[in-house]
Structures are given as C-alpha cells and as structure tokens.
Amino acid sequence: MELKTSRLDLTPLDPEEHADALHAAYGDPVVMSWWTRPATATEAETRQLLAADAAQPGAALWAIRRAGDPAAIGMAGLLGGTAIPGLSWILAESEWGHGFATEAASAIVEHAFGAAGHDRVEAWVESTNTRSIAVCRKIGLTERGRLAQRYEHRDRPHEMIVLGRARHPEPTSVLHLEPVLPVTDVAATTELLRAALAGRVSFSAGEPPEVAGMVFGPWSAGPSVQFVRKPRGECAPVVLTLDVVAGFDELYAAVTAAGTAGVEPPVREPWGRREFAFRLPEGHRIVVSTPG
Structure with missing residues (x-):
C-alpha cells in the first residue's frame, strides 16, 4: 500500500529496486552512526540488509521519495519481529533538515493506527540523537523508559530512550518500581x-x-x-x-x-x-x- 504526504510518496520497499539509491544512506558512516549496524560497504550488502529487514515477521517498510521523483531518498516503516511495532526511519544526509523524517514517520503512525490496526508503536532512540528524539516528539511519541544498549560495531555502551504512542490515550498504571x-x-x-x-x-x-x-x-x-x-x-x-x-x-x-x-x-x-x-x-x- 502506497502512502502519500504533501511532499512525499512512500512506496512499499523493494530491495532489488531501491537498494542502489538507498546505499547513499546505508553506506554513509555519518548516517549509520545512529544505526544498529555499521555502514554497508557495497550496494549488494545494502540490498541484503534491506531484504533481511523486509523479511522479518510483521515488517512494513517503505522507500521515501520526493513527490513525483522516482529516486528513493530514505526508508521508513514498522520493524518486524518485535512485540510492539517499532517505528524506524533513515534518510540520506543530504536530505536532513527538511522535515522529511517527521512527515514520513507521521504518515506511518497514521497508517499503523488506521489500516494496520495496531494499538501502539514505539521507537528506540539513542539519548544523544537529538534529531530523532525531536521527530518522535513532533509526532506524539513520549518517553516510556530507558535502557543500556551496545551494538557490535560500537566501542562502548550507550543509553537508549524508548518512546511510544498509543492509538487511544491510556494512563500508565505503573510509573516506577522500587525494591x-x-x-x-x-x-x-x-x-x-x-x-x-x-x-x-x-x-x-x-x-x-x-x-x-x-x-x-x-x-x-x-x-x-x-x-x-x-x-x-x-x-x-x-x-x-x-x-x-x-x-x-x-x-x-x-x-x-x-x-x-x-x-x-x-x-x-x-x-x-x-x-x-x-x-x-x-x-x-x-x-x-x-x-x-
């Protein structure tokens, strides 16, 4: 199912079709410094990564394109294989600062709570990733918890913020657990x-x-x-x-x-x-x- 915003077309991800353009993001160490994996070395490796992510149970991923432009500038969607649908996005560095991530993520949240019928979505964002935290807050995700994380290509652990939003407002019954x-x-x-x-x-x-x-x-x-x-x-x-x-x-x-x-x-x-x-x-x- 294709999604549209005022400036963007979100096309269902096709690793074979979109990998070449998306390698501008996945092959960039600056962009991938926030990602769960290191930058990919080749377009073929990017294609394999996209195919693996798309194959996860429950995954729904889209290539982000400027309206009317066939070239993909990023990817956004709901990660598969997670208990709560995981909101995710990535953009080529040249496309940062234009509000495209917020626009795409907002459309995906609307789809998640609408046609997809999900009750909740959440995003895990590194605490120093101020751009992505701002995107989450603009589309109504709020902080739900924090945890320590370390990815294999990182030299040290880092703090992750879990941000979430429910389709219908719901109180949090347990705010704190104290032994x-x-x-x-x-x-x-x-x-x-x-x-x-x-x-x-x-x-x-x-x-x-x-x-x-x-x-x-x-x-x-x-x-x-x-x-x-x-x-x-x-x-x-x-x-x-x-x-x-x-x-x-x-x-x-x-x-x-x-x-x-x-x-x-x-x-x-x-x-x-x-x-x-x-x-x-x-x-x-x-x-x-x-x-x-």
Missing part, C-alpha cells in the same frame, strides 16, 4: 552505597533512620531503592541488579576503594554482559551490569 531491602543499619548502608555507587539519599525518617530512600543519578526521580531497618534474622538476602551505561570500570574501582565485602571482579557473561558484584553486610548481593 525495598531490609537492613540492620540504614545509615551505614546508605553511606556505603553513597561512597561505592554515588547514590544520593532522597529521604530518611527516624533517628537513627528506620527507613531511607536512595536515588542513583542526579535527578529528582530515577532508579532507586529503599532501605528499612529490621533485625538481622529478618534480613533474608536478595539480589539487586544495576544496569549502567558509562563508568563501569570506575564504579568497580569505587566499590573496591569503599571497602565493601565480598567484591567479585568483573567478568564477561555468556549472555553478553560485563558484570561485577559485591555484598552488603546482610548478604544482599548487588550486581552491577553493562552491555559487554
């Missing part, structure tokens, strides 16, 4: 994690503290944990995992310098993560994890 750990000494535990993981006490009640909250990050809300004072016999050990993007090695050095107990050195896990761990006095195991 509560029983500890014998709330003040000592918060001080330990302040030194080891740069945590910040968000509230504390009692003298000595009976309960306290700790936030990891500089903002008023974010990843957090509560501590409540209990007798040692009521402090059954649990495992708490912290997912980090930057500063993994520095955090390990800080944990070691803080004199924490049971420090386990960094290892590369079979599931593609680098992790180290340490224990609180009650036996709680804190795992710090980053994409490997």
Whole structure:
C-alpha cells in the first residue's frame, strides 16, 4: 500500500529496486552512526540488509521519495519481529533538515493506527540523537523508559530512550518500581552505597533512620531503592541488579576503594554482559551490569 504526504510518496520497499539509491544512506558512516549496524560497504550488502529487514515477521517498510521523483531518498516503516511495532526511519544526509523524517514517520503512525490496526508503536532512540528524539516528539511519541544498549560495531555502551504512542490515550498504571531491602543499619548502608555507587539519599525518617530512600543519578526521580531497618534474622538476602551505561570500570574501582565485602571482579557473561558484584553486610548481593 502506497502512502502519500504533501511532499512525499512512500512506496512499499523493494530491495532489488531501491537498494542502489538507498546505499547513499546505508553506506554513509555519518548516517549509520545512529544505526544498529555499521555502514554497508557495497550496494549488494545494502540490498541484503534491506531484504533481511523486509523479511522479518510483521515488517512494513517503505522507500521515501520526493513527490513525483522516482529516486528513493530514505526508508521508513514498522520493524518486524518485535512485540510492539517499532517505528524506524533513515534518510540520506543530504536530505536532513527538511522535515522529511517527521512527515514520513507521521504518515506511518497514521497508517499503523488506521489500516494496520495496531494499538501502539514505539521507537528506540539513542539519548544523544537529538534529531530523532525531536521527530518522535513532533509526532506524539513520549518517553516510556530507558535502557543500556551496545551494538557490535560500537566501542562502548550507550543509553537508549524508548518512546511510544498509543492509538487511544491510556494512563500508565505503573510509573516506577522500587525494591525495598531490609537492613540492620540504614545509615551505614546508605553511606556505603553513597561512597561505592554515588547514590544520593532522597529521604530518611527516624533517628537513627528506620527507613531511607536512595536515588542513583542526579535527578529528582530515577532508579532507586529503599532501605528499612529490621533485625538481622529478618534480613533474608536478595539480589539487586544495576544496569549502567558509562563508568563501569570506575564504579568497580569505587566499590573496591569503599571497602565493601565480598567484591567479585568483573567478568564477561555468556549472555553478553560485563558484570561485577559485591555484598552488603546482610548478604544482599548487588550486581552491577553493562552491555559487554
């Protein structure tokens, strides 16, 4: 099904027909610096990439063309093989700055909620990709969460923002999930994690503290944990995992310098993560994890 906007024609993607023109985007390292894969070396490689993406279950992809112009300047669509349809687009660098990505993405969202009958769409955008974040916001996608990611051609992990939109406005029933750990000494535990993981006490009640909250990050809300004072016999050990993007090695050095107990050195896990761990006095195991 062809889609049209005031300036664009969106034609169902044909890897054989469109690969040559789209190689201007897929073969450009600047454009592909935001992509999940490195730039393609040849038009044949671009054709293979497009064919693989188009073959994913549920994929609906279009070549972007200026109205009346047969040459493709980019690709946009809904990715296949995802639980929620994933909005995606790419444009040749020469076409940036004209609003084409916003125009194409808006048409695809309208199609998703109309003819395609989807209830939701979402886009995963790197936190430093301000152009794509702006596109998402212009077409009504809002932030739904964040996660650490690392693509094989990147030399370090990066932060991804998950932005989404529902066909009908819907409240988010769970805004935040906060674990509560029983500890014998709330003040000592918060001080330990302040030194080891740069945590910040968000509230504390009692003298000595009976309960306290700790936030990891500089903002008023974010990843957090509560501590409540209990007798040692009521402090059954649990495992708490912290997912980090930057500063993994520095955090390990800080944990070691803080004199924490049971420090386990960094290892590369079979599931593609680098992790180290340490224990609180009650036996709680804190795992710090980053994409490997």
